[in-house]
Amino acid sequence: MSPEDFPGPANALCEVCRLFADREWCLATSGNFSVRAGKLHCMITQSGKDKSRLSPDDLMICDLHGIAVDQSLKPSTETPLHACIYKLDADIGAVLHTHSVSATVLSRAAGPELTISGYEMQKAFAGIGSHDESVNVVIFDNDQDMQALSARIEQAWTGGQLTVPGFLIRGHGLYAWGEKLGDAQRHVEGFEFLFQCAWQELMVKT
Amino acid sequence: MSPEDFPGPANALCEVCRLFADREWCLATSGNFSVRAGKLHCMITQSGKDKSRLSPDDLMICDLHGIAVDQSLKPSTETPLHACIYKLDADIGAVLHTHSVSATVLSRAAGPELTISGYEMQKAFAGIGSHDESVNVVIFDNDQDMQALSARIEQAWTGGQLTVPGFLIRGHGLYAWGEKLGDAQRHVEGFEFLFQCAWQELMVKT
Amino acid sequence: MSPEDFPGPANALCEVCRLFADREWCLATSGNFSVRAGKLHCMITQSGKDKSRLSPDDLMICDLHGIAVDQSLKPSTETPLHACIYKLDADIGAVLHTHSVSATVLSRAAGPELTISGYEMQKAFAGIGSHDESVNVVIFDNDQDMQALSARIEQAWTGGQLTVPGFLIRGHGLYAWGEKLGDAQRHVEGFEFLFQCAWQELMVKT
Amino acid sequence: MSPEDFPGPANALCEVCRLFADREWCLATSGNFSVRAGKLHCMITQSGKDKSRLSPDDLMICDLHGIAVDQSLKPSTETPLHACIYKLDADIGAVLHTHSVSATVLSRAAGPELTISGYEMQKAFAGIGSHDESVNVVIFDNDQDMQALSARIEQAWTGGQLTVPGFLIRGHGLYAWGEKLGDAQRHVEGFEFLFQCAWQELMVKT
Numbered sequence: 001m002s003p004e005d006f007p008g009p010a011n012a013l014c015e016v017c018r019l020f021a022d023r024e025w026c027l028a029t030s031g032n033f034s035v036r037a038g039k040l041h042c043m044i045t046q047s048g049k050d051k052s053r054l055s056p057d058d059l060m061i062c063d064l065h066g067i068a069v070d071q072s073l074k075p076s077t078e079t080p081l082h083a084c085i086y087k088l089d090a091d092i093g094a095v096l097h098t099h100s101v102s103a104t105v106l107s108r109a110a111g112p113e114l115t116i117s118g119y120e121m122q123k124a125f126a127g128i129g130s131h132d133e134s135v136n137v138v139i140f141d142n143d144q145d146m147q148a149l150s151a152r153i154e155q156a157w158t159g160g161q162l163t164v165p166g167f168l169i170r171g172h173g174l175y176a177w178g179e180k181l182g183d184a185q186r187h188v189e190g191f192e193f194l195f196q197c198a199w200q201e202l203m204v205k206t
Numbered sequence: 207m208s209p210e211d212f213p214g215p216a217n218a219l220c221e222v223c224r225l226f227a228d229r230e231w232c233l234a235t236s237g238n239f240s241v242r243a244g245k246l247h248c249m250i251t252q253s254g255k256d257k258s259r260l261s262p263d264d265l266m267i268c269d270l271h272g273i274a275v276d277q278s279l280k281p282s283t284e285t286p287l288h289a290c291i292y293k294l295d296a297d298i299g300a301v302l303h304t305h306s307v308s309a310t311v312l313s314r315a316a317g318p319e320l321t322i323s324g325y326e327m328q329k330a331f332a333g334i335g336s337h338d339e340s341v342n343v344v345i346f347d348n349d350q351d352m353q354a355l356s357a358r359i360e361q362a363w364t365g366g367q368l369t370v371p372g373f374l375i376r377g378h379g380l381y382a383w384g385e386k387l388g389d390a391q392r393h394v395e396g397f398e399f400l401f402q403c404a405w406q407e408l409m410v411k412t
Numbered sequence: 413m414s415p416e417d418f419p420g421p422a423n424a425l426c427e428v429c430r431l432f433a434d435r436e437w438c439l440a441t442s443g444n445f446s447v448r449a450g451k452l453h454c455m456i457t458q459s460g461k462d463k464s465r466l467s468p469d470d471l472m473i474c475d476l477h478g479i480a481v482d483q484s485l486k487p488s489t490e491t492p493l494h495a496c497i498y499k500l501d502a503d504i505g506a507v508l509h510t511h512s513v514s515a516t517v518l519s520r521a522a523g524p525e526l527t528i529s530g531y532e533m534q535k536a537f538a539g540i541g542s543h544d545e546s547v548n549v550v551i552f553d554n555d556q557d558m559q560a561l562s563a564r565i566e567q568a569w570t571g572g573q574l575t576v577p578g579f580l581i582r583g584h585g586l587y588a589w590g591e592k593l594g595d596a597q598r599h600v601e602g603f604e605f606l607f608q609c610a611w612q613e614l615m616v617k618t
Numbered sequence: 619m620s621p622e623d624f625p626g627p628a629n630a631l632c633e634v635c636r637l638f639a640d641r642e643w644c645l646a647t648s649g650n651f652s653v654r655a656g657k658l659h660c661m662i663t664q665s666g667k668d669k670s671r672l673s674p675d676d677l678m679i680c681d682l683h684g685i686a687v688d689q690s691l692k693p694s695t696e697t698p699l700h701a702c703i704y705k706l707d708a709d710i711g712a713v714l715h716t717h718s719v720s721a722t723v724l725s726r727a728a729g730p731e732l733t734i735s736g737y738e739m740q741k742a743f744a745g746i747g748s749h750d751e752s753v754n755v756v757i758f759d760n761d762q763d764m765q766a767l768s769a770r771i772e773q774a775w776t777g778g779q780l781t782v783p784g785f786l787i788r789g790h791g792l793y794a795w796g797e798k799l800g801d802a803q804r805h806v807e808g809f810e811f812l813f814q815c816a817w818q819e820l821m822v823k824t
Contacts, residue, residue: 019258023230024641028742028807050800052637101814104737109822119310120348120378124234130350131377142738144748171749172738182256189234196307203409203615203821204315225464229436325516326554326584330440336556337583388462395440402513409615409821410521431670435642531722532760532790536646542762543789594668601646608719615821616727 001069003043003059009035009181010043010056013094016185017045020098021052025192030099031173032076035181037061042086042095047074066146077146084150085177088157092177094184099173102195107168109202113138113161114168116194124190125164126183136161137191139168166191207275209249209265215241215387216249216262219300222391223251226304227258231398236305237379238282241387243267248292248301253280272352283352290356291383294363298383300390305379308401313374315408319344319367320374322400330396331370332389342367343397345374372397413481415455415471421447421593422455422468425506428597429457432510433464437604442511443585444488447593449473454498454507459486478558489558496562497589500569504589506596511585514607519580521614525550526580528606536602537576538595548573549603551580578603619687621661621677627653627799628661628674631712634803635663638716639670643810648717649791650694653799655679660704660713665692684764695764702768703795706775710795712802717791720813725786727820731756731779732786734812742808743782744801754779755809757786784809 003010017033020026031051034044041061045051049058061069064087066080076082082095106114116122117134128135138161143149149169156162165187166176174191178184209216223239226232237257240250247267251257255264267275270293272286282288288301312320322328323340334341344367349355355375362368371393372382380397384390415422429445432438443463446456453473457463461470473481476499478492488494494507518526528534529546540547550573555561561581568574577599578588586603590596621628635651638644649669652662659679663669667676679687682705684698694700700713724732734740735752746753756779761767767787774780783805784794792809796802 024811027811028739028804030739030742030811048804050803099739101811101818104739104811105815105818105822108736108819118314118348118377120375121234121236121305121310124236131348132350142736142749144750169738171736185256186234186254193230193233193236193307193310197311199818200307200311200405200409201314203818204311324520324554324583326581327440327442327511327516330442337554338556391462392440392460399436399439399442399513399516403517406513406517406611406615407520410517530726530760530789532787533646533648533717533722536648543760544762597668598646598666605642605645605648605719605722609723612719612723612817612821613726616723 001037001041001061003056003061006035006037006043007056009037010059012181013043013059014054014056016096016181017051017054020096020188021050021054023100023192025098025100026051027099031097032078032082033096034082035094036086036092039090040064041069042082044075044079044082047076080146080150081153081175084153085175088154091179093179094181095175095177096184096188097173097175098188098192100192100195102192102199103168103174104171106195106199106202107139107170107172109199110139114198116198119194119197121190121193121197124186124193126178126187128164135164137164137166137168138162139170142170142172207243207247207267209262209267212241212243212249213262215243216265218387219249219265220260220262222302222387223257223260226302226394227256227260229398231304231306232257233305237303238284238288239302240288241300242292242298245296246270247275248288250281250285250288253282286352286356287359287381290359291381294360297385299385300387301381301383302390302394303379303381304394304398306398306401308398308405309374309380310377312401312405312408313345313376313378315405316345320404322404325400325403327396327399327403330392330399332384332393334370341370343370343372343374344368345376348376348378413449413453413473415468415473418447418449418455419468421449422471424593425455425471426466426468428508428593429463429466432508432600433462433466435512435604437510437512437600438463439511443509444490444494445508446494447506448498448504452476453481454494456487456491456494459488492558492562493565493587496565497587500566503591505591506593507587507589508596508600509585509587510600510604512604512607514604514611515580515586516583518607518611518614519551519582519584521611522551526610528610531606531609533602533605533609536598536605538590538599540576547576549576549578549580550574551582554582554584619655619659619679621674621679624653624655624661625674627655628677630799631661631677632672632674634714634799635669635672638714638806639668639672641718641810643716643718644669645717650696650700650715651713652700653712654704654710657708658682659687660700662693662697662700665694698764698768699771699793702771703793706772709797711797712799713793713795714802714806715791715793716806716810718810718813720810720817721786721792722789724813724817724820725757725788725790727817728757732816734816737812737815739808739811739815742804742811744796744805746782753782755782755784755786756780757788760788760790
C-alpha cells in the first residue's frame with residue numbers, strides 16, 4: 001500500500017499543498033497535509049518536505065495510530081494529530097495543517113478561544129448559515145507531546161467544544177478538516193481569511 | 207443556451223477570476239463573477255467553485271431573475287444581486303464580486319458610507335476625472351435575504367447614491383460593474399487598491 | 413517607426429511591466445512605462461492597458477513632446493512626464509512609473525520630501541555608496557495638468573533637488589529612471605522597498 | 619573551474635533564488651546566495667543580477683578569500699561574508715543572504731539581539747527541539763567594510779553567541795546557512811517567518 005495506489009488523491013493533495021505554499025502558509029517545511037486512504041489509513045506528507053514543490057513521491061501511507069506502512073519513510077512528527085482527528089469522525093476525509101503568520105500571531109494574542117461574528121466568510125464552514133452566528137475557535141496551548149495534545153483534542157471534541165471544522169494551536173497554526181479534500185481546503189481558506197481580518201482589526205484597536 | 211455558446215467571454219471571465227484568486231480576493235470559494243449573455247441572461251460562476259483554477263465548465267447561464275437555464279447546475283446564492291445590477295442599467299455588461307480582507311475589515315470599521323479623496327486612483331472609475339473630486343462608496347449592511355438586499359440596492363440606485371460603479375456589503379466585500387469585463391476589472395482593482403490605502407491609513411491614525 | 417522596430421527592448425519592457433503588475437504595483441491599468449527609442453522618441457505603454465498581461469502590441473512610439481507617431485493609438489495621459497524626464501538628461505534610457513499602495517499612503521502622510529537613512533537598500537540608487545548617507549526623495553503635489561507638473565519637475569532638476577533617480581507624486585506614485593531598463597527597474601524596486609519600510613516604521617511609531 | 623562544473627547545485631541554487639525573489643526577499647538585485655564548491659571554493663551569485671530570473675550563467679566561482687576564479691566576472695561585494703562563514707565551519711555547505719522588509723525594519727527597531735520564544739517555528743533551526751526554548755538572534759550593526767564585519771562575525775562565532783544558524787545585519791537583512799542547500803533554505807524561511815511575526819506583534823504592542 002503506497003501513494004501510487006491513490007494517484008488521483010495524491011495529485012490533488014499535492015496541488016493544494018503547492019497552492020498553500022505559494023501563499024506562505026507552510027514556510028520552512030512546516031505544515032502537514034493528509035487525506036484518508038481506505039478505512040484504516042491516511043496518506044500524509046513526509047517529514048521535512050518543501051511544500052512549494054511537493055510531488056506524490058513526498059507522500060506516504062500511515063495507519064490511524066500514525067505508524068508508517070513503509071518503515072523506511074519518515075512521517076511528519078504531527079502524524080498522530082492527523083490520526084487522532086480521523087478517529088473522531090468516520091466522515092472526515094482530509095486533514096490540513098497550515099502554519100501561517102496570521103494564525104501564529106493571533107493565537108499568541110488570544111485567550112483559550114477566539115470568538116468571531118459578523119463576517120460573511122463564516123459561511124465557508126459546513127453548518128454555518130449566516131454572518132449573524134457567533135463562531136468559537138478553540139485554541140490549544142502548544143505541546144511537543146503528541147499524545148497529550150491528542151488527548152486534549154479528543155476531550156474537546158467529546159465535550160462538544162469543536163463547533164467548527166478546525167482549531168488553533170497557540171504559536172503554531174491551524175488544523176482544519178472536511179469530508180472531502182475540497183471541503184477541508186475551503187475550511188482552511190475561510191479560517192486563514194478570518195485570522196487575517198481578526199489580526200488586522202486588533203492592530204487598529206490597539 | 208450554455209457557456210459553450212460564449213467561448214470568448216467564458217475564457218476571459220475565468221482568466222479574471224484566476225487573477226483575482228491569485229491576489230487572495232476570493233478565498234474559500236467566495237466571490238462570484240458574471241458577464242451579460244444576450245439581453246435577458248448572464249453567465250455566472252457556479253456555487254462553490256475554487257476560483258484559483260476556474261474553467262468555463264464552472265460557469266452557467268441564468269436569467270435576470272437569477273434562475274438557472276440548466277436546472278441541474280447550482281448558481282451562486284448571490285446570483286439575484288447580479289441579476290438586480292444588470293436590470294439597473296442595460297449598459298452594464300459585467301458584475302464582479304470580490305471578498306478581500308481589506309474590503310471586509312474596512313467595511314466593518316466604517317459607517318454608512320466611505321468617503322475617499324485625494325487619490326489619483328479615483329480616476330480608475332468611469333466618470334471621475336481628478337483626484338480632487340470626493341468619492342462616496344455606499345456600504346450596505348449584510349443580509350442573507352437576497353431579495354431584501356436587492357431592494358436596498360435598487361433604492362440606492364434610484365436615489366442617485368451609487369455615484370461610482372461599485373458598493374460594499376459590510377463584512378462581506380465589494381460588488382463592482384462596468385460596460386465591458388475590462389471596465390469592471392479596472393473598477394474592482396481601483397476599489398481594492400483604495401480600500402487597502404484607506405485601511406492602512408486607519409492603522410496609522412489609530 | 414513602431415514597437416516592431418525594437419523587438420528586444422519591447423519584450424524586455426513588457427517583462428518588467430508584468431513583473432511589477434504581479435507585485436500589485438500597477439493595478440487598474442495604472443502606471444506607465446517607457447524606454448528611449450532613438451534620440452528623439454520613446455516607446456511607451458498605451459493608455460488603459462492591463463499591465464499583468466502586457467505584450468509589445470500594447471506599446472507605441474511617441475516623440476519627446478509626447479506626441480504619438482501613430483495617431484490612431486492613444487498614449488498614456490502621463491506621456492508628457494516621460495518626455496519631460498528624457499529631455500532632462502540624454503543618458504536616461506528608461507522611465508518607469510509605478511502606482512503602489514505604499515508609495516500612495518506614504519506620500520500622503522509625508523511633507524514636501526521624504527528623508528531616508530540607515531538602510532543598506534539606499535545603495536540600489538546609482539551614486540549612493542553607503543547606508544550612512546541621507547537620501548531625500550522629493551514629493552510633488554499631484555496635478556492633472558501635465559505641463560504644470562512637468563515645469564515643477566524641470567525646476568526641481570535644475571535646482572539640484574533630484575539627488576536620487578526618482579520622485580514621488582502625492583497620492584499617485586513613483587517615477588524612477590535609469591540609463592538602462594535594468595537600472596530603472598533596480599531603482600523602482602529600491603524605492604518601493606524603502607517606501608514599504610518607511611510606512612511600516614510609521615505604523616509602529618504612531 | 620566554473621558553474622558548468624556543478625550543474626545540479628547551480629540549478630538548485632537558482633531555483634531557491636527565484637523562489638525567494640518571488641516573495642520579494644531580494645528586490646533591486648539585493649541578496650546574494652552561494653553553495654560550497656569543493657573544499658576551497660564557493661559558487662556565488664554575480665553582482666547586480668535580478669534574482670527573479672536567475673540562471674546558472676549568473677553564478678561564478680570564488681575562493682574562500684572571496685577572490686574570483688574567473689577575474690572577468692564581478693562577484694557580489696559581500697562575497698567576503700560568505701567566505702568568512704564557510705571558514706567558520708567545514709560542515710556549512712550553503713550561505714543565503716536575504717534582504718526583506720521584515721528583517722530590515724525589525725533589525726532597525728531592535729537592540730543588539732532579538733530574543734524569540736514560544737513559536738513552534740523555532741524548531742525549523744537545526745538543534746532547536748521545542749517552542750519552549752529561547753532563541754537569540756544576534757544583530758550586527760551594518761558596515762560597508764567587509765573585513766571589519768567579517769571580524770565581528772568571527773568573534774561572535776568564537777564567543778559562542780551564534781546559537782542559531784543565522785544572524786541579522788541592522789537595516790540590511792539576514793544571513794543564514796546550513797549543511798545542505800535545503801537546510802539553509804529552511805533556516806531562511808524560518809527566520810523570515812519569525813521576523814514577520816515579531817514585527818507584527820510589535821505593531822500591536824505599540
